[in-house]
Amino acid sequence: MTQKDEWLKVESLDMEAQGVARNSEGKVVFIDGALPGEEVLVEVGRRKNQWEQATMVAMRRESAQRVRPGCPHFGLHAGACGGCKMQHLHASSQVAIKQRVLEDNLAHLGKVKAERLLRPIEGPAWGYRFRARLSVRYVAKKGTVLVGFHERKSRYVADMKQCEVLPRHVSNMLMPLRELIASMQQRDRLPQIELAIGDGITALVLRHLEPLSTGDAQKLRDFATVHQVQWWLQPKGPDTVHLLDDGGPVLGYRLPEFGVHMPFKPTDFTQVNHEINTVLVGRALRLLQAGKGERVIDWFCGLGNFTLPIATMAREVLGVEGSETLVERSRQNAKHNGLSERTSFEARNLFEITPDDLVAFGSADKWLVDPPREGAFALIKALADLRQNPRDGWTGPERIVYVSCNPATLARDAGLLVHVAGYRCVSAGAVNMFPHTAHVESMAVFERGEVPPPRELPQVEVSESLSEME
Numbered sequence: 001m002t003q004k005d006e007w008l009k010v011e012s013l014d015m016e017a018q019g020v021a022r023n024s025e026g027k028v029v030f031i032d033g034a035l036p037g038e039e040v041l042v043e044v045g046r047r048k049n050q051w052e053q054a055t056m057v058a059m060r061r062e063s064a065q066r067v068r069p070g071c072p073h074f075g076l077h078a079g080a081c082g083g084c085k086m087q088h089l090h091a092s093s094q095v096a097i098k099q100r101v102l103e104d105n106l107a108h109l110g111k112v113k114a115e116r117l118l119r120p121i122e123g124p125a126w127g128y129r130f131r132a133r134l135s136v137r138y139v140a141k142k143g144t145v146l147v148g149f150h151e152r153k154s155r156y157v158a159d160m161k162q163c164e165v166l167p168r169h170v171s172n173m174l175m176p177l178r179e180l181i182a183s184m185q186q187r188d189r190l191p192q193i194e195l196a197i198g199d200g201i202t203a204l205v206l207r208h209l210e211p212l213s214t215g216d217a218q219k220l221r222d223f224a225t226v227h228q229v230q231w232w233l234q235p236k237g238p239d240t241v242h243l244l245d246d247g248g249p250v251l252g253y254r255l256p257e258f259g260v261h262m263p264f265k266p267t268d269f270t271q272v273n274h275e276i277n278t279v280l281v282g283r284a285l286r287l288l289q290a291g292k293g294e295r296v297i298d299w300f301c302g303l304g305n306f307t308l309p310i311a312t313m314a315r316e317v318l319g320v321e322g323s324e325t326l327v328e329r330s331r332q333n334a335k336h337n338g339l340s341e342r343t344s345f346e347a348r349n350l351f352e353i354t355p356d357d358l359v360a361f362g363s364a365d366k367w368l369v370d371p372p373r374e375g376a377f378a379l380i381k382a383l384a385d386l387r388q389n390p391r392d393g394w395t396g397p398e399r400i401v402y403v404s405c406n407p408a409t410l411a412r413d414a415g416l417l418v419h420v421a422g423y424r425c426v427s428a429g430a431v432n433m434f435p436h437t438a439h440v441e442s443m444a445v446f447e448r449g450e451v452p453p454p455r456e457l458p459q460v461e462v463s464e465s466l467s468e469m470e
């Protein structure tokens with residue numbers, strides 16, 4: 001390890017919440033735990049041609065935005081929990097930074113500037129995580145069990161006794177869960193507990209590598225009675241998830257603004273932060289402006305989180321999604337809410353969609369697009385192609401609301417929409433779905449405009465851009 005001491009002024013924060021500074025040679029230095037505006041003495045660890053990785057050893061000027069972390073497991077030290085990266089920064093500054101990351105990505109990767117910035121969507125900074133995947137490890141040497149997130153930059157499970165981003169009742173359950181697993185016969189064959197909270201129900205999915213003994217199953221039941229949880233078991237892949245005991249209340253969440261109730265299975269994709277999701281769906285629908293006579297397509301529709309609210313306003317909505325299981329769930333959910341007549345759903349791999357496929361799906365007045373981290377490149381490329389080479393009877397949507405969990409892929413797709421497909425980026429804004437993490441959720445609105453002269457698709461290597469940021 002090479003070492004070098006130098007006082008540096010931190011200029012910005014990167015996606016991993018590391019302070020970014022330049023040293024006396026003009027090289028970029030990433031500094032763990034340092035905040036913009038701070039002056040810190042660093043010790044250089046990794047040294048590359050373009051950048052250096054350093055740790056902070058002293059500080060002579062502290063940022064006014066620095067706050068005391070709310071969780072004792074947060075930190076830079078070995079063994080600290082890796083679940084949060086920004087607890088040392090005031091929550092409102094975290095949002096401002098995420099908004100800036102969105103704007104920078106749009107500008108640099110997409111060469112796009114939104115005409116208007118949307119006010120960021122914010123919610124409670126603590127107790128917001130309604131879904132979580134907790135690793136379970138039986139530490140034979142110590143005879144103890146750990147249940148929690150991974151340690152920072154490590155595959156070890158953090159010794160978490162509480163967790164401030166989980167709802168209080170789940171945080172309080174962490175130690176009892178450790179005791180429960182430690183008491184079970186199969187304790188070294190239980191690698192994971194997945195948490196999914198619905199309205200009034202806390203579901204826990206126990207992954208077990210061997211069949212559970214009668215005694216172990218009874219221990220789960222006793223725990224459920226005391227802690228008011230619903231146990232699900234997962235013996236193999238996600239399709240094998242089932243209730244420990246049939247009956248009991250149905251896991252689901254409500255979107256009261258639209259009078260919609262969404263039952264789900266604990267391993268289905270659902271948004272992590274229910275409060276933000278409620279606001280997000282409301283805002284997306286207001287921005288979409290779906291009219292009574294309109295047809296809408298909801299791409300990457302999941303279990304119908306946007307599709308069903310849209311169906312309460314539009315003439316017709318088509319939801320398209322890659323997972324057959326989720327397509328089936330969204331059909332059931334449409335039926336459950338009396339919206340079957342206005343909705344239809346189709347399973348399709350949208351990473352392979354072509355212009356012909358798009359024509360076959362038919363024209364729609366509006367699109368909602370909510371892809372995974374990889375973005376919606378094939379879909380937007382097919383749209384751009386059809387805008388450049390029009391087909392009789394098919395028109396692109398007049399308005400697109402794009403909800404994104406990765407600003408780099410949003411920016412790449414926005415570049416295509418604006419510079420090739422002839423859309424205007426009328427607004428964009430960050431959504432703080434995951435406070436204290438570096439995760440940037442956002443939304444952007446596009447309106448159909450003039451098709452620009454034919455041109456090559458811009459070559460944006462998002463994988464590289466992603467790795468730069470990660």
Ligand SMILES: C[S@@+](CC[C@H](N)C(=O)[O-])C[C@H]1O[C@@H](n2cnc3c(N)ncnc32)[C@H](O)[C@@H]1O
Nearest residue numbers: 269300301302305321322349350351370371372
């Ligand atoms: C960010 S989630 C959005 C789900 C839904 N809109 C919601 O709000 O709950 C992205 C969705 O894309 C789906 N997906 C992932 N890869 C896909 C693909 N290649 N083709 C189609 N859908 C895919 C996932 O199953 C997931 O439901």
Ligand code: SF4
Nearest residue numbers: 071081083084163164
């Ligand atoms: S994920 Fe939970 S335990 Fe880990 S640092 Fe964040 S609040 Fe603390």
